[in-house]
Amino acid sequence: xxxxxxxxxxxxxxxxxxxxxxxxxxxxxxxxxxxxxxxxxxxxxxxxxxxxxxxxxxxxxxxxxxxxxxxxxxxxxxxxxxxxxxxxxxxxxxxxxxxxxxxxxxxxxxxxxxxxxxxxxxxxxxxxxxxxxxxxxxxxxxxxxxxxxxxxxxxxxxxxxxxxxxxxxxxxxxxxxxxxxxxxxxxxxxxxxxxxxxxxxxxxxxxxxxxxxxxxxxxxxxxxxxxxxxxxxxxxxxxxxxxxxxxxxxxxxxxxxxxxxxxxxxxxxxxxxxxxxxxxxxx
Numbered sequence: 001x002x003x004x005x006x007x008x009x010x011x012x013x014x015x016x017x018x019x020x021x022x023x024x025x026x027x028x029x030x031x032x033x034x035x036x037x038x039x040x041x042x043x044x045x046x047x048x049x050x051x052x053x054x055x056x057x058x059x060x061x062x063x064x065x066x067x068x069x070x071x072x073x074x075x076x077x078x079x080x081x082x083x084x085x086x087x088x089x090x091x092x093x094x095x096x097x098x099x100x101x102x103x104x105x106x107x108x109x110x111x112x113x114x115x116x117x118x119x120x121x122x123x124x125x126x127x128x129x130x131x132x133x134x135x136x137x138x139x140x141x142x143x144x145x146x147x148x149x150x151x152x153x154x155x156x157x158x159x160x161x162x163x164x165x166x167x168x169x170x171x172x173x174x175x176x177x178x179x180x181x182x183x184x185x186x187x188x189x190x191x192x193x194x195x196x197x198x199x200x201x202x203x204x205x206x207x208x209x210x211x212x213x214x215x216x217x218x219x220x221x222x223x224x225x226x227x228x229x230x231x232x233x234x235x236x237x238x239x240x241x242x243x244x245x246x247x248x249x250x251x252x253x254x255x256x257x258x259x260x261x262x263x264x265x266x267x268x269x270x271x272x273x274x275x276x277x278x279x280x281x282x283x
Contacts, residue, residue: 004083005057005091010101014143017093018056027052030146030173032137035059036076036191037085040181044150045089047178051148057086058095058140060102065132076191095144102139111135111169116160119253121267122278123157125243130161137162141171148174152181154188156267156280160253180279182208188279195275203272206238207279210245211266215283218247218259240270250282259283 008014021028029052031044048055059082066072086094111134122129141149149166151159163175181189186208187201196204214231218224224247232245249256250263264283269276 002087002090004087005094007083007094007096009096009098011097011143014095014097018144021054021056021092026054027147028054028056028144030140030144030149031055031057032140032149032151033057033059034061034075034191035082036078036194037082038181038189038191040152040154040189042085042089043181044152044178045086045091047176048148048150049090051150051176052146054092056093056095056144056146057091058097058144060095060097060136060140062102062132062136063099064103064135065129067126067128070126071192071195076194095140102136109135111138111165113161113165115164116157116253117164119157119160119248120255121157121244121246121248121253122269125269130158133158134161134165138165138169138171141166141173146173148176150176150178153177154180154190154279156265157253160251186212188277190277192275192277195273197273200272200275203238203240204277206235206240207268207270207277208281210234211268211279211281214266215281218264218283224256224258235268235270240272243269243271243276245270247283 006017008017029048031048033041045055061075063072110131113130113134117123117130151162153159159177166173166175185205187205210231214227217227228247232242235242235245245268247256247264247266250265265280267280269278
């Protein structure tokens with residue numbers, strides 16, 4: 001049985017632990033998470049081991065990226081199971097701060113992002129989100145000072161926002177995106193999938209199937225507008241409340257009119273019941 005990773009919850013303890021990890025100039029990878037770990041998170045850990053000699057995983061459910069009507073209070077918290085998975089994955093350190101450590105009394109600073117954060121996708125429906133994400137990730141980078149940080153491609157706009165922020169602010173962290181890990185039927189793994197009823201879980205892979213079909217048609221030269229309209233209709237007919245189903249430039253997230261406008265990424269967000277799912281694929 002592997003030895004459990006060290007767990008630290010205060011900034012002085014984190015600084016001491018990071019100094020220990022960096023003995024002999026070891027490189028450090030950070031995997032930021034909100035816990036409720038699944039195989040998608042573990043894929044980030046495995047990739048982290050390929051890019052650095054030491055791996056730190058943060059577990060912090062960040063209140064500033066949740067709106068008042070969202071699921072901060074009910075977000076899955078599975079500490080014992082998470083620690084067992086990180087032990088099996090041979091993670092070196094777990095950073096598990098409390099809210100008062102991350103946002104002590106008087107905290108009044110915020111990282112405001114533009115560019116990909118204002119692409120009109122997640123920001124249109126969750127205007128609070130990227131300010132909260134950028135601020136907490138900026139703090140995690142400052143606290144842990146990793147050489148690389150790994151994020152899943154499922155939150156594709158978030159990946160672009162964090163990548164842009166790290167470059168713009170000269171944070172010295174290389175951000176690496178890791179491909180989406182899917183269930184056998186194509187559903188993107190997510191901590192929120194536990195909210196789905198049996199019937200909703202059976203319908204949830206419709207998003208992936210619709211994107212795959214749309215990508216195939218686009219590669220075959222079908223009209224982009226017609227393909228996207230058909231996909232939106234399919235998703236709605238399956239019982240989803242669609243927020244967006246869009247084709248965007250894969251790097252800038254700018255709207256496109258044709259597949260000739262650059263590398264294309266299809267992105268979708270939709271609710272089934274009360275659960276909001278997001279997904280994306282390349283064309």
